[in-house]
Amino acid sequence: MKQIAVICFFVFLSCGTVSDSPEFVSGAERSFLMEAAGDSLLVSGEGDAASLMFTSAALLLQPGSARRAELAAKASDASVSGSVTAARLLLETPGGITPFRALRTGGSRIAPDIMSGLIAGRFVLPDYVALMAAESLVVTDPACALEFLQMIRSEFPGKAEKDRLLTTYRAALGSGDIDLQQQCWNTAFDSDDDMLKSKFYHFRGMARGVYGFNDFVDSFNLWPAGDIHAAAYQLLRDTLLADSSLANMVADPFYSGGLWNEVYDLAVNSAFPPAHIVYLGGRTRDRLGRHDLAVEILNGYLDRWPGGSDAPNACIYLARDLAALGLVDQAMQKLDYYENTWPDHSRISNLPWYRGSLLAENGFWERSIPFFAETVSRYPANTTVDDAQFYGCLALMKTGRTAEAIEAFGNFNSRWTQSVYRPSSRYWYGVLKMQSGDESGRGVLERLITDKPFSLPAAFARQYLGVPEWRPFYTDEPLEIWMARNGKPSSVPPQSAVDGLILLQAGCRKWALDLFRLAEEEVGSVYGLADFYLENDVWERGPSAAWQIWSLEGDNRPLDLWRLRYPAAWTDDVTDATAQFNMDPKLLWSIMKQESAFQPECFSSAGARGLIQMIPSTSEYVAIEHGWQDSYTPDILYDPATSILYGTACISGYGEDFNWDIPGTLAGYNGGPHNAVRWGWGTVSTEEFFSRITYNETKKYVEIVSHNYDIYKEIWPEFN
Template identity: 25%
Template sequence: MALREIVKQQSQRQRQHHPANRWCIGTGIVLATLLSILACGERGTRQETGSSVKPARETVLPLEPEQSLISVVLPQDLASPDNLAAAGDRLSDGRIRYRLAVEAIARGDGDTALVYLDQLATDYPELADYARLQRAIALNLTGDRARARALLVAMVRAPDTPVLAEAFYQLGRLGDETAHDKLLARFPHSPRAIAIARERLSAEPNSFQLQLLLATYDPAAADVAAIRDRLARDFAERLMPADWEAIADGYWARWQYGQAGNAYPNAPTTPRNLYRAARGKHIAGQTTAAIAAYQRLFAEFPTAEITGFGRRRYALLLPVGEAIAQLDLAIAEFPKEAPAALRQKADLLDNAGDTARADVLRDRLLSDYPESDAAAELRWERAQQHWQSGDLANAQLQAQAIFDINFDNSIAPKAGYWFGKWSAQRGDRDRARWAFETVLARYPESYYAWRSAVQLGWDVGTFETLRARIPEIVKPDEHLLPPAGSIEVQELYRLGFVEDAWRHWKTATGDRADLSVSEQFTDGMLDLAVGNYLRGIQQVGDLRDRDEPGDRDQWQLLRAHPGYWHVLFPFPYEIPVRTWSKTRQLNPLLVLGLIRQESAFEADIASSAGAQGLMQIIPSTGKWVADKIDLKTYSLSDPEDNIRLGTWYLRYTHREYDDRSVLAVASYNAGPGNVAKWVRRYGYNDPDVFVENIPFSETKGYVESVLGNYWNYLRLYDPTVAQKLARHRNSEL
């Protein structure tokens, strides 16, 4: 029977028996027209056409042709006459039938789901295993548990594929007492296994195996911090080297370097683990133990790349003469470390009073390694020295060198912007304009692109007008398809079942550390799609640290697509952000930028200082604000309450500083007392100079990050600004 006839009959049946129900999308990404996904045709269904998935590695869709970065739009109403009229090819029919079957299951209507699922495993091989899985669920809904169980048992007898984790999970829900045990044994890294382990741990809180599973496969979860401590303290004799590595990695990721330094010596003996054992003890102030650990690294892995970095760290613990000897070894034997080691050696000689030799080393750094990060940092340091002494001409020369030679360095946007400022101060308006236009075109994502746009007279909000500016906000209809993953991941995501796509992906990739650029982006993208904002932003953001040439090329291809930036700057909690920003007369994109910096949108996150929730509110400050607005009951972990309180406080800081956002944002981080002291000391004649003079490096970085986030949200979600920037970049580049 044709799809449109199936839908027509089922719609009539639905109206007869459930007159209040309507066809609608209940989960996943809300998108707009079926014709758009059909226009993509087979482009999103590459390589695999059967029902199996290679368990070792997800398919990587190549990024060389830009066409492989696909954006799709999905339907809100799959059963509408227009969408059904557009269907007709096998792939489109399969997608619609699968989606409608899952919607029927969500309503508890197994009979309708079975109609759509009839022969779907054959007709839609891209999701054949998932069609079988949904058929088992639908059969159970109709009361036919025996057939449901038989179908699931047949599935789990097949070779390992990610969907088997789902089959084991469903078998367990049907009463098979061993199914969940098998799931934990065969797919311990899968989201289903992690959820089961956490549920069982509540009943068996002393279980070594359950605690170890969570510490290994869910290390970032808040409750796992205590589990790691318990394992290291109470179960040390039962832990294997690989277990210690998982525990140590968990400590390292949470910046608990002392605990990490104590755990890594028990992990497998690798250059990375020995370095981290030494560095962890170093940071924790265990100097004697750190020296011994560094020496073990040098003895066991004398030529490993990380050993060169370790020698530079080791030098920090030594007297000047011994430190210089270590740096000489780094310079001679580790070319990648040579520029930074030269700079470190020059600083040591300076501190020892040997400025002549120090100057020679710095000149060697600039001549032998002109494109290095260390050279860029030295040039910027010299530019600032010239600026502070009033020598703008030589300050410009240093900034120009960074802009021309170190254009890939993170300092380059700042150097270009200040080159423009100094040109303007010297009366060279043309060169100033050229610098601002170039920064805006070359580094559109940077804080200094916003500052350049302000200097060029763009209506993007200044330090003084930003708070009251109400931008036009339009979220994109199209979403980038994951650039890596099997056909199942691609199809599930395309259909809007992002949680299913995420589970399949996580089960397939496990805890692999060797993800390609495409895979790492996909990993972060799917984490964001299911609300794991902090991990998702970190995964995507960390792509900038991939330094292999091929990896850099892949990353640059991703960055050229708008979808990359929408992933990196997501827009969750839209309603409370918009609502409370309007109530407090705040720019909603400023609020969004502050939340991204404070918590990365993790609602239940807490800092070591006790700050809680999306806007990281200290409980005492929360109580003070709540008293001011007569809010009797609230929770700082509740997004609505947190944004309500945090926006009031942000508006308060703006009132305290006459709507000068740079001071208000600095005060949000460092407190009003510090900001008042800095204004008295440095003045506020030039807000750019004020930012440069902020003595707390954390607060300086915070101000630039929050306002940089604001600019990125503005250029991504305000169509007027986005279009103007696109025209500018096209004309400049």
């Protein structure tokens, strides 16, 4: 297809030499044919070739014409490697987003044109244009980057000002301006922004190379989930493998930052790995469900360092990994060893729970009962006591002791009014009563539905009683009219919101969001801009605006309000990725809402990153599985399109493994597929599986995302 297009290109050019022929094809007609060829190339994945065709088509048209500008925009959007010509065509009509698009397309090569436009005053938001130009030049031409930075006249709100400071520092590093470096450094470290400080340490470390090791360590510690660490690790890897003391310095921030494969790399490839890194290497395999590797590493740790500071915990996790492999007797022996060796260890009061749970997870419910009872009686203040008491109820039910189970569930419900297990306990209490012929169980289930209407146990109770499932109710009233009718009229968007919209459309979302927050301060509320956010797909702020007015009229809410709170965010990226992996886009939005609340720069204490909160080690396996490893680094996971693509690839894999059972898929994604199996997925009912989830976070996650999904299925029928 590409060759055909190139041939056509030369044919069209040759037509230009016969302008006096009556059969002459006009420039507009040739432009149309070239655009059609470009469209074909774009469909076949030839972005740069398509961009060339669109650019050539634009050049055949009159400068300043709307069609020429439209084709320049198509050339810019199609370009993969960048195009200076397309960028210059864009700048012929310097509208609001034009200079930003030109910089994305032309990069540093378009800088002279941008500088001319700034000097001539041709651009709106010139300070933001100058900042973006400086960022594009900071590596290749730091002196020119400083020229752009000097053109900025006003202080930015929020992140743009921090980006300005960091770009100035990087340009000063590149140009050798020591005084400016120190000035920027002092400003950054007078703030309380650890992320900004982490970046400063990182770029100073990169400038120093292998001599910047301490800078890198400080950078890792300040922001373990940073989007800057991959290059540092590659630079330092050989040094870390050779020097165990240095490796020890990065072990904990790497582990907490989700760089588990890097920790594992150091644990298994160092000639003399430090004990703590070996322990953490075993933990990474445990958390990823590679129980065989975890057993090997943790056994090795205990053999080499039986008195090590991590030895008690290594023994506990080794027992759990052995149990996960079905080696129950060996696991129990390890727990006996733990009890005898470290009787005063901080986790010794958890021991009966460990014993009971690994027996129950392997089907030895009868043997588990005394250990659950021991936890309740001997360690009543332990954090595992509600787990143990609830699992004791399940054990009675599983072993056919129905009357005892009913009594035990009733006692649990009375004692643990705030436990995450209580809705499931109420469900089983009601079901077992009804199965025993006691109709009071119906009332138990009906009260559960009333008290916890959005919980999964309430959904199970509806199904058991034959009650219709919960559905969101909405009206067709426009949001703006509904708000005004309820005394909360929409505000006129101030100039800061209009400027933010330009940045949003230009792809500068993080800068736009700070202008939207400024606009919210100016109008006196978030909800005042609700209609503006709905109309312009401001997914990051819309849900907050919706939440503020959610209860204005009870359950009488317009569809617009539901859609504002539960948006179809990053629509094109989501629909493309989910179509590629045969996944329901509404499920991905349901997950995205819970994972990040539609905040692309979100990160967790465990190192999960981006819209879908992918852990770097999991993402690396996704990249390898799909042949993306050449372009993968953990640093790309904050990019929305990347997070969506990797998240969809990962979740769809779990979906296939769990037959697209929603609770199983969600538990597998949040808690690990190996843990979902450990909790009984595939061998017990969905009701029992959900009941047996022992991670509080995962239990809440499965419940909330399932509820989100119920809503998305109703309010976005166009994606069914």
